[in-house]
Amino acid sequence: MSFALDRGQTGLLVLSLRGENDTFIAPSLRAELELVREEPLPLVIDLSEATFLDSRVVGLLLAAFREAERRSRAFVLYTPESTGPAVRSLFQLTRLDSLLPLAPDWAAVEGILQGAADRLR
Numbered sequence: 001m002s003f004a005l006d007r008g009q010t011g012l013l014v015l016s017l018r019g020e021n022d023t024f025i026a027p028s029l030r031a032e033l034e035l036v037r038e039e040p041l042p043l044v045i046d047l048s049e050a051t052f053l054d055s056r057v058v059g060l061l062l063a064a065f066r067e068a069e070r071r072s073r074a075f076v077l078y079t080p081e082s083t084g085p086a087v088r089s090l091f092q093l094t095r096l097d098s099l100l101p102l103a104p105d106w107a108a109v110e111g112i113l114q115g116a117a118d119r120l121r
Helices: 026-036 055-070 085-093 106-120
Strands: 002-006 013-021 043-053 075-078
Touching: 002 026, 013 026, 026 055, 043 055, 043 085, 055 075, 075 106
Parallel strands: 013 043, 043 075
Antiparallel strands: 002 013
């Protein structure tokens, strides 16, 4: 269970969640999301190494998505094949996959970001 923020991508923030992400990390994750809330750069949540998300973490991701929408900021959940099956099943069973922008590969991430940029013009 860990997460890391990468500002290395040009014009992009990538917050990576790894392993099991449960109530224990929720306060730290909330603080990290608060730190980047005001930034205008697109936010990509990288779940490629996530094996578990509990309801509190999912709630934080939903809140970050809603905040991004309110601020007209691009937001994407990167969920490639390497994302844990429990995480992918969670999005399907809860039907969050129809609400949240999930990208199965980096090309899809770029497509979602481009679409968001086009809508802002």
